[in-house]
Amino acid sequence: MSEYIEYLQEVFEPFGPVRARRMFGGYGLYHDGLMFALVVDDVLYLKADHHSRGAFEQAGLPPFEYPRNGQLVKMSYYQAPEELLEDPDQTVVWARRAFEAALRARSGNRPRVQT
Template identity: 60%
Template sequence: MSEYIEFLKEVFEEFGPIHPRRMFGGYGLFHKGLMFALVADDVLYLKADESLSGFFEERGLDQFQYEKHGKTIKMSFYMAPEEIFDDPVEAKGWAVRSYEAAARANKPVKKVQKKRRFRFDP
């Protein structure tokens, strides 16, 4: 495991245990089974949704993106603000918000049941 991942475990100590998993050529950071962050090229990105992305954009933090088949794919993760690396309380606050965004995104989609048709044959 990389030194950067070990460092992030310390950064998020106030938030609680995180479990890194190798993915995307980097790492996904999980807490209680939900991926709330990812690490690519030793850069930390935090999960965001519509209610949270504005906080990242106001601070000029870049959205995670990659190239696939000549197209740019943007994911719902944004570069973490620098202040979280020096302030455990700030790190916890951002982690909680990102974890909540992951939880909202993880809600199961309700399937619409097809109407059953009954045949009546006398």
């Protein structure tokens, strides 16, 4: 596990326990069995949806994008604000926002991933 992932697990301690799993050349961050964040190239992205996307856009935070078949594909994850890393209160606010988006995205019958 990378030093950055270990650092993020410490940063998220005020929010609660966070587990990391390698995926697609990055990591997924999980809380209570749900992926609420993505780390690619040591950049943290948080889960967003139509309820929370405005907070990310208002802060000028870009979505996670990757190239596929000659086009950029946007995912429902947005770059985390710097204050999340510096202020435990902001860590909890932004982490809760991302976790709630993950809860809303979860289908009723799909099993939760154990980490």
